[in-house]
Amino acid sequence: MRPVMDRRTVLAGMLAAGLPASSILSARAQTTPLSSWHDGPAKTSIMDFVARVTAPNGRDFVMADERVAVFDNDGTLWCEQPIYSQFAFALDQVKLLAPAHPQWQTQEPFKSVLSNDAAGLARTGEQGIFEIMTVTHAGMTTDEFDRSVLNWTSTARHPRYHRAYTELVFQPMLELLEFLRQNDFKVFVVSGGGIDFMRPWMEAVYGIPPERVVGSSGMTKYAMGADGKPSLVKDAKIDFVDDGPGKPVGIHKFIGRRPIFAFGNSDGDLQMLQWTAAGSGARFMGIVHHTDADREYAYDRKSSVGKLDKAWDEAVKERWIVVDMKQDWKVIFPS
Template identity: 65%
Template sequence: MAKTSGAFMRRRTLLLGMAATSLAATARPGFAQGDLLPSWNDGPTKRAILDFIARTTLSGGRDWVPVPERIACFDNDGTLWTEQPIYFQIAFALDRVKALAPRHPEWRTQEPFRSVLADDRAALAALGEKGFIEIMAATHSGLTTEAFTKTVLDWLATARHPRFNRPYTDLVYQPMIELLALLRAHQFKTYIVSGGGIEFMRPWTERVYGIPPEQVVGSSGVTRYELRPDGSPVLMKEPKVMFIDDGPGKAVGINQYIGRRPVFAFGNSDGDQQMLEWTAAGSGARFMGLVHHTDAVREYAYDRPSLVGQLDKAWDEALRRSWTIVDMKNDWKVIYPFELK
C-alpha cells in the first residue's frame, strides 16, 4: 500500500509540475514562476483546490473525472466580482431610470421611479423586491436583444463604482480569474450560474472571465420574435420574467441549460446553497466552495445580516459538511487585478 501511495504522490507532483510549466507564461510579474494560483496565499484552502484538480485529472487515479464530466459552475455576484453596496445590475437599472426619465414625465411622481430620481435610497429600499422588479421590467424591456447588449456595454464603459471610482469590470477577483484559467488548463468547462440577468452578463463575460456567452446561465425575461417592415428578424425584450436562476432555481438551471451535474462549484451566499447541494449529491470526487467576505479594508466584510449576499444558512451547511470556505482577508494576496499594476 505504501508503495502504491508513493507512486500516486509522485504522479500527482508530476501533474502539477506540468501544469505549472504550461501556466508559467501567464504568471503575473512579482510572483514566483510556476505558482499555479499566484494571488492565493499558501494554506489549506489553496491546497484543497490544487489537490482536487490534481486528483480528478490524474489519468488512472481513483478520483479521475472524464473530460466531458469536468463541469465547474461559479456564481457571479460576490463570487467572481464585488456585489456591494448593491448588485451591479441594479446600479445599471437605476442609471437607466435616470436616462429614460425625460421620456416618462409621469415617473417624477410614480413609485418606484420617483424614489430613484430623487436618489431616496431609504424609500427605495422600503419598496422591497416588488419595486426593484418593476424597475428592472421598465429598464430591461422594449429593446431588441442587440440594442440591449449595446446599452449594457455603453454603461460598463462609462459607469464607475461609488467607492472605488473604477469601471465595474475592474472589480473582478484576480484569484478567481486565476482559478478559472487553471481549471480550463485542466480541461474543465467553466460556467457562470448566476441570479443576475443572462443578457446583462453575456455581453462581457468572455472578455472579462474567458467564459463565452453560451456558458452563462442566469435569470431571463421573455423575448418575442418579430419581423421588421424591412423583413429583418429581431428578438424583442418584454417586461415579463421567464426564469429566476437563484436558490433552488440554480440547480434547475444547471439541469436545464448544462445537462450535467457539476463536479466543482463556487458561490458566496444563501442563493448558492442549492447549487452546492446539487453538486455535492453526485458520486465521486466533488468540490464545493464559498467565498467569505472578511476584508473591510480591501473589499467588504459581511455575511449573515446582509441585504446583499447574505451568507447564513449556506454558511451553517458549509461548516457542517466541511465545504471549502475562502477567507478573503487571509486567503487572497490581492483581490483585484489593478492591485498588481
C-alpha cells in the same frame, strides 16, 4: 443611494435578465497557478483536487468531458456591494431614460431614483423594483439591450472604488478560472443575475463565452421589424429565476451534466453546492467568505446583499472549503 433589498425580491423583478480582456489576460500571464492565493488549506485543497481528478491512473480520475465547474457571479467572481451591479445598472438606466419621461419627476418609484432617495425607493417595495426592472429591461430588442449593457460597463463607476464594475472582479478567482481551463475543465457561470445582462461582457472579462452563462431570464419573442429584418424582443414576463433551488434546475436544463466543482458565496448558492456534493466520485464545494472590510467588504449572516447564513452552516457541517478573503487572498482586484 443604497436601498435595502432582498435577493429574491430583485430577481422577481428581473425581466430579461467594451472593455479589453486585461483582467483575464493578467490571470493567464501568471507562471505559478493561483499566485494571488496565500499558501494554506484553501489553496492546497484546490490544487490537490485538480491533481486527483486529472491523474489518468488515479482512483479519482475524471474524464475531461465530465470536468464541469460552475461559479456563481455576484460576490463570487466580482464585487456585489453595496447593491447588486445589475440593480445599479437599472437605476442608472432610469436616469438615462428620464428626459423622455417627464412624468417620472413626480411618479414613484422613479421620483425616488431621480432624487437619490434610498428611503423613498425602499418604501415602494417589490412593486417599485418590478417597475424599475420593467422599464429598463423589457420592450427592446436583445441587440439594443446588449448595447445598453456594454455602454454601462464602459462608463459606469462603482461609488466606492471609482472604477468600472467589470474591473472589480476578483484576481484570485480569475486565476482559478484559468487554472481549471488549463486542466481541461468546462467552466460555467450559474448566477441569479440576468443572463442578458451578463453575456455581453463575460467573455472579455472572464474568458467565459455566452453559451456557458446560465442566469435568470425573461420571456423573449421573435418579431419582424418594419425594415423587414427579424429581431428578438424582450418581454416583461419572467421565464426562469436562476437562484436558490433554481440553480440545480438551470444546471440540468442548460448544461446537462452535474458539476464536480462548484463555488458560491451566499445562501442563494446553497442548493447548487448541495447538488454538486450529491454526485458520485470526487467533488469540490467552495464558498467565498467576505471578511475584508479594508480591501473589499465584510458581511455574512445579516447582510441584505449576499447573505451567507445557512450555506455557511452547511459548509462547516459538510467540511466544504470556505475561503477567507482576508486571510487567503494576497490581492482582491487586478492592478
